[in-house]
Amino acid sequence: MTVTDSGVAGVVGTPMARREDPALLSGEARFVDDLVVPGALHVGLVRSPHANARIRSVDSSAALALPGVVAAFSGADLRDEWAQPLPCAWPVTEEMLNPAHLPVAIEHARYVGDAVAVVVAESAYVAEDAAAAVEVDYDVLPAVVDLEDAATDRALVHPDLSTNIAYTWELTPDPGAVERAFADATHTVSERYVQQRLIPEAMEPRGVCVVPQPFGDEYTVYSATQIPHILRVMLALSLGVAETRLRVIAPAVGGGFGSKLNVYAEELLCAALARRLHRPVRWTEDRTENAQATVQGRGQIQHIELAANGDGKIAAVRVRLLADMGAYLQLVTPGIPLLGAFIYHGAYDVPAYSFSCRGVFTTKTPTDAYRGAGRPEATYAIERAIDALARKVGVDPAEIRRRNFIAPDAFPYSSAPGLVFDSGNYEATMAKALELAGYGDLRVEQRARRAQGSSRLLGVGLSSYVEMCGLAPSRVLASLNYSAGGWESATVRILPTGKAQVVTGTSPHGQGHVTSWSMIVADKFGMSPDDVEVLHSDTAVSPHGMDTYGSRSLSVGGTAVFLAAGRVLDKARTIAAHQLEVAEEDLELAGGTFVVKGSPERSMALGTIAFEAFTAHNLPDGLEPTLEAGVTWDPPNFTFPFGTHVAVVEVDQETGRVDLVRYVAVDDCGEQVNPLIVEGQVHGGIVQGVAQALWEEAVYDNDGNLLTATLTDYLVPSAAEVPSLTVGRTITPSPTNPMGVKGVGETGTIAATPAVMNAVIDALAPFGVRDLDMPASPERVWDAIRGIDKEGRA
Amino acid sequence: MIPVAFDYQRVTSVDEALGLLATHGDEAKLLAGGHSLLPLMKLRLAVPAVLVDVGRLRDLSYVRDAGDHIAVGALTRHRDLETSELLASQVPILAHVAGLVGDPQVRHRGTIGGSLAHGDPASDLPAVVLALGGTLVARGRGGERTIPAQSFFEGFLQTALGPDELLTEIRVPKASGGWSYQKFNRRAQDWAIVGVAAVRNGATGVALVNMGSTPLRASATEAALASGATVGDAAAVAAEGTDPSGDLNASPDFRRHLATVLVRRALEEAAG
Amino acid sequence: MRVRLSVNGGSQEHEVEPRLLLVHYLREVVGLTGTNVGCDTSSCGACTVLMDGESVKSCTVLAVQADGTEVTTIEGMARDGVMHPIQEAFREHHALQCGYCTPGMVMAAASLLEEHRNPTEAEVREGLEGNLCRCTGYHNIVKAVLAAGSAREALV
Secondary structure (H helix, E strand, O other): OOOOOOOOOOOOOOOOOOOOHHHHHHOOOOEHHHOOOOOOEEEEEEEOOOOOEEEEEEEOHHHHOOOOEEEEEEOHHHHHHOOOOOOOOOOOOOOOOOOOOOOOOOOEEOOOOOEEEEEEEOOHHHHHHHHHHOEEEEEEOOOOOOHHHHOOOOOOOOHHHOOOEEEEEEEOOOHHHHHHHHHHOOEEEEEEEEEEEEOOOOOOOOEEEEEEEOOOOEEEEEEOOOOHHHHHHHHHHHHOOOHHHEEEEOOEOOOOOOOOOOOOHHHHHHHHHHHHHOOOEEEEOOHHHHHHHOOEEEEEEEEEEEEEOOOOOEEEEEEEEEEEEEOOOOOOHHHHHHHHHOOOOOOEOOOEEEEEEEEEEOOOOOEOOOOOOOHHHHHHHHHHHHHHHHHHHOOOHHHHHHHHEOOHHHOOEEOOOOOEEOOOOHHHHHHHHHHHHOHHHHHHHHHHHHHHOOOEEEEEEEEEEEOOEOOOOHHHHHHOOOOOOOOEEEEEEEOOOOOEEEEEOOOOOOOOHHHHHHHHHHHHHOOOHHHEEEEOOEOOOOOOOOOOOOOOHHHHHHHHHHHHHHHHHHHHHHHHHHHHOOOHHHEEEEOOEEEEOOEEEEEEEHHHHHHHHHHOOOOOOOOOOOEEEEEEEOOOOOEOOEEEEEEEEEEEOOOOOEEEEEEEEEEEOEOOOOHHHHHHHHHHHHHHHHHHHHOOOOOEOOOOOEOOOOOOOOOOOOHHHOOOOEEEEOOOOOOOOOOOEOOOOOHHHHHHHHHHHHHHHHHOHHHOOOOOOOOOOHHHHHHHHOOOOOOOOO | OOOOOOEEEEOOOHHHHHHHHHHHHHHEEEEOOOOOHHHHHHOOOOOOOEEEEOOOOHHHOOEEEOOOEEEEEOOOEHHHHHOOHHHHHHOHHHHHHHOOOOOHHHHHHOEHHHHHHHOOOOOHHHHHHHHHOOEEEEEEOOEEEEEEHHHOEEEOOEEOOOOOOEEEEEEEEOOOOOEEEEEEOOOOOOOOOEEEEEEEEOEEEEEEEOOOOOOEEOHHHHHHHHOOOOHHHHHHOOOOOOOOOOOOOOOHHHHHHHHHHHHHHHHHHHHO | OEEEEEEOOEEEEEEOOOOOEHHHHHHHHOOOOOOOOOOOOOOOOOOEEEEOOEEEEHHHOEHHHHOOOEEEOHHHOOEOOEOOHHHHHHHHOOOOOOOOOHHHHHHHHHHHHHHOOOOOHHHHHHHOOOOOOOOOOOHHHHHHHHHHHHHHHHHO
């Protein structure tokens, strides 16, 4: 494969080892907490131990008496620091309720972990002692924990709002068509699924360090963030500091998965304290704070209905959703369900569609983006529901999918909810996945085990997904009331010595952009990727960017790099033609050198042209010096990766233990720049998705205490819990961008959860089990086997 | 998360440790590998004023053939048990289960004495020592005494050790007959949700992990076996007399169920 | 309290507070920030270093407990500018993404390969049970450790 202009296969498409790795492997990479900042003060946060409480008083005297404590502040002490509350950038409706969310609560704490006071000390150890010494007197109020209960408004999270419903959002293009489809249906399916809350658990906890410049009221903000550019804008607005006085740097960032796609209280707080105390101020989260005060994911109750004809061909999908917002709306909290709202029909050709969602406040940690953000939830619902339909129709899960797939010749496909799917061949990925899994043999073995009465129950689950990523066309975002654009910028230069430089607005935190962007440019310029410098994640170096999330970086940011490199070549061609005294059309590019067609002895290498552009001694009239170009790419559409995953599980009938024994994924993310990185993204995504199905859940008790606040209680799997993965691919280029690429950062997570749950339910089919809440813990499975339902009834 | 400040005393002899325990009383905690204590201190759930570090008492790290039994020094690390050839031949269940404690890093630090003295009902090794019918040796200022494992575990994280006593040795009978350890958990590194140790050494000893406030013997099962019950019948009564707690991983009922399944599997494996 | 120990072959001597965790000693006193902290409950293994050649979680060891020991951190793995074979294998097999768990994972793997010369896949998976990674799904980590194990075996 190739994406080069010349049609000659280059470095793009090859599994090149990453350029980022040596620094990370040697311990030289610097994460925020690794930065040595002389004189920095350490922040300790006092967090509410109650889910809902009025703050009666804050007494910091004991904390201030400790040696090494510099200052202590209550929320009220800091009131004047904030020009605006913490931002929510996605008011999904005009009427949406958005209660003011201050970095440190003044009168009311609304979740366990809500900051209520802050201490500043000479060391992190003393800061922790001091935070523990602050006495806060609370008037404890009832927690609002259960999502369906919260939706009744029986008890209010924000009494001044008079309701817990933050918003209602609907998408029903043709209500009559949906009604008719259900009226005419031979088979209907009506399912209720619970998307448990998940904790993203990036391995690097969040960290912030704000260094004030001694003169000029300027601040350098180091943050473990996915979004340095967006953060800079939001810090300026929330702190009332000119954007030009803020420089935001995301150094090495240890994973995000959406949890670092946010603007956090601690970021505002460290900046405000640095401003107030004229000292560098830093804070590093511990794992319990990470569980309580970093956003969580999922948290939805889904009702999905399918209407189908006698053959199982789906005529309509109707979805009603409750989405747990938590106590406040963080940066994009309300919009997460909308990212799934358009794809609840999955990979299937469904003519009638209805979706509505209510966002509901609870006294829990705010939810927000977590890998896949809305799309895993949607995919789970349709992939579980279509299995339910297969059971009703009496056909194999593969067959029901085959009957409903959007056909390969239907692209570009206009979906009922209003999207245009770019390209796809869904059945091809399923056929390949079934073959790799040995699907037929698995069914034979399953029948044999059932016939023998084996207590090792075999289950096979499919998940055929399509997702929308490459966020996002700015005009589409406007129609969804999102407060920013979806473009990305890149500048590409060839430096005087012939090396290349890329400045990107994406902000990698594990995705390998340095490698991939340098491959794209190297491929264009006929040079080694090692000769391409990639600058990123520093607003002083890369002033324009929309950052990294939503599987957008390659298809949006990488496209900007690709196009900018093309423009550099155009300029180089103009200079070469001028100096070689030929027409531009008479030049051809080969291996980084422009050669006069038919006269191979007459040529100019890009490096030479770059030096000529640098000296500017002999350029065409009116042409600006230097060899560089900037492109800001606003994609015309989302991209739509797809694929089929097959999970094989064994369930121990006696103990309810589920073991994932085999996993096959066939994904199509369009053209691949670096297959090694693509596969890595797929692997990691799959295991996160499997983890939702089998292990992970943020559990709250009735008082709103998070019971899974450590990695002892929140079960992130290790290597010992998962098998090796079989990964295959098909390649269907996207017509949306010139490289034909889609996105792959979230596909694994989107696909894996329903594949595993379908497999578990398949294993339990002989016991009449049709549904099971996640995670499929041994006890839940045991209950299901012996016919105890979710409410404990036999 | 950082422990509250404390005084630290590293001792070079058992007597020195005992002296410090006598001086500081309840304020002091013994530190061996630290893998039970330090996490509690970091979460500020344990706040000792003095840590008495016995980790360098290397003369308490050994596995010895003592004729009719094997003697294990209290400060022998899990890793050393796991790799002990003497244990592998004489008490293989102890070597095997030491290799299942926590994860490799924990096994490089944690000690058998620390594990037993902590008295956590969810720990693996106490059940093994119970099933083996082991004996614990404690030293106090008044001298040494032996405590049968059966009467060592008194309550949740409470043992028969006095506040001024140090566990010095664990004695287990040679048991190279049939044995089994069934550890049921959701992640390899986690505590057992329920565990079962079974040892056939003349009579069959069966002990349970996480089935009550202490490590305990499956008395009903042992009695049933002694009176000639089948494995199935003996396993069916495994949860009798237990009082397991409920947590995120399992309700008391599920634990009782798991106990019967795992005891049956353990007995079958030990017999096989 | 005074501690004296060897870190990556060099001797270190400092006065420290008894509650100072080894990981913070290495990061803040010695200045080796390659060892990361990922949790507080010795669950994640990001802080894994070698103490007298064996993997330990340095967030659950007091600096004073390390007195007199030989500690090796990720910074001590490369020799003369050449990466350790395990580091090389991680790079070749794309066994890291964000890289935060990586130093601990590499140290755990080093200890594992000391104890199992040429481990099976199951032994590698079990042997890394104390190290969490959120990016890779472990597939390539396991591949890298297996490759490093068999490469070393081939040399013996």
